[in-house]
Amino acid sequence: MEDLPGIVITGASGRMGQMLIKTVVDSDKARLVGVVERAGHDWVGRDVGEAMGGAALGVTVTDQPLDAFAKAQAVIDFTAPAATIEFAKLAAQARAVHVIGTTGMTNEDIAKLDPCARHAVIVRAGNMSLGVNLLTVLTRKVAEALDEDFDIEIIEAHHHHKVDAPSGTALMLGEAAAEGRGVKLADVADRGRDGITGARKRGDIGFTAIRGGDIVGEHDVLFAAAGERIVLRHLATDRSIFARGALKAALWGQDKKPGQYDMLDVLGL
Ligand SMILES: NC(=O)C1=CN([C@@H]2O[C@H](COP(=O)(O)OP(=O)(O)OC[C@H]3O[C@@H](n4cnc5c(N)ncnc54)[C@H](OP(=O)(O)O)[C@@H]3O)[C@@H](O)[C@H]2O)C=CC1
Numbered sequence: 001m002e003d004l005p006g007i008v009i010t011g012a013s014g015r016m017g018q019m020l021i022k023t024v025v026d027s028d029k030a031r032l033v034g035v036v037e038r039a040g041h042d043w044v045g046r047d048v049g050e051a052m053g054g055a056a057l058g059v060t061v062t063d064q065p066l067d068a069f070a071k072a073q074a075v076i077d078f079t080a081p082a083a084t085i086e087f088a089k090l091a092a093q094a095r096a097v098h099v100i101g102t103t104g105m106t107n108e109d110i111a112k113l114d115p116c117a118r119h120a121v122i123v124r125a126g127n128m129s130l131g132v133n134l135l136t137v138l139t140r141k142v143a144e145a146l147d148e149d150f151d152i153e154i155i156e157a158h159h160h161h162k163v164d165a166p167s168g169t170a171l172m173l174g175e176a177a178a179e180g181r182g183v184k185l186a187d188v189a190d191r192g193r194d195g196i197t198g199a200r201k202r203g204d205i206g207f208t209a210i211r212g213g214d215i216v217g218e219h220d221v222l223f224a225a226a227g228e229r230i231v232l233r234h235l236a237t238d239r240s241i242f243a244r245g246a247l248k249a250a251l252w253g254q255d256k257k258p259g260q261y262d263m264l265d266v267l268g269l
């Protein structure tokens with residue numbers, strides 16, 4: 001047991017934080033060595049199992065991330081952009097693999113990970129599930145095969161708590177479609193339509209975000225032409241798919257050189 005890679009989970013009380021804790025505790029390939037919450041959170045100082053409403057797990061929630069990271073081989077982080085940038089610096093200091101599931105990061109945020117990746121492995125993906133990563137491969141292939149007579153639209157739906165749009169997954173799918181077309185997503189993305197928008201521009205990749213109820217995460221990539229449509233779809237019904245992918249990434253990263261990786265690297269897709 002002592003030999004198994006030690007994992008720290010940040011954002012412990014969050015939807016993904018709690019799912020990640022359960023996933024690591026249930027795994028026979030890793031052990032939970034720390035959980036982090038922000039200073040002032042009422043979970044800090046409590047046993048995390050009890051804080052989650054179950055049996056004690058023997059791991060106390062801390063607001064001191066560096067102390068926790070120093071005892072770990074990997075940090076799994078599904079929080080918010082500002083927190084993730086700080087955690088990246090600390091994970092690099094501790095030489096721990098940093099698995100980043102946080103979405104809504106700007107290009108400026110992402111650039112701040114570069115110096116950290118000189119010292120530690122970072123695996124970052126807007127979606128850690130096998131299904132979505134396979135869908136990005138399919139999206140790239142379909143976009144490659146079709147010309148601009150097919151309009152590409154990405155439609156995503158999530159629960160009403162989600163704070164960022166388009167989703168990280170939608171942007172991954174947009175990047176894959178743009179790559180297939182041989183264009184830059186930034187040049188063709190149409191991210192917000194309202195009012196008299198004018199006709200759709202040929203070659204654009206459009207995004208629509210639906211927010212409601214407890215939807216875990218749904219993504220359609222629509223290729224629409226005159227007389228026919230192709231729809232590639234992924235439906236997530238359980239957050240465990242993301243947590244299992246994140247744990248796989250944390251284990252995969254153990255023997256890799258410092259640098260930035262994604263789930264396609266982890267899954268070999
Ligand atoms: N890549 C993937 O496969 C997936 C990615 N996600 C992404 O993961 C992220 C989290 O999602 P979810 O769990 O639903 O969100 P929640 O809001 O449920 O949880 C977020 C957690 O992060 C903590 N947090 C936020 N800001 C800070 C900060 N500045 N410092 C320290 N802790 C902070 C929150 O603490 P507090 O409550 O105190 O604010 C909370 O514990 C989102 O970006 C989401 O899009 C989600 C699912 C899959």
Ligand SMILES: O=C(O)C1=N[C@H](C(=O)O)C[C@H](O)C1
Pocket residue numbers: 103126127158162166167168169170216217218236
């Ligand atoms: O916030 C969520 O819940 C999810 N976020 C990720 C995203 O932004 O794509 C992944 C998944 O769809 C759930």
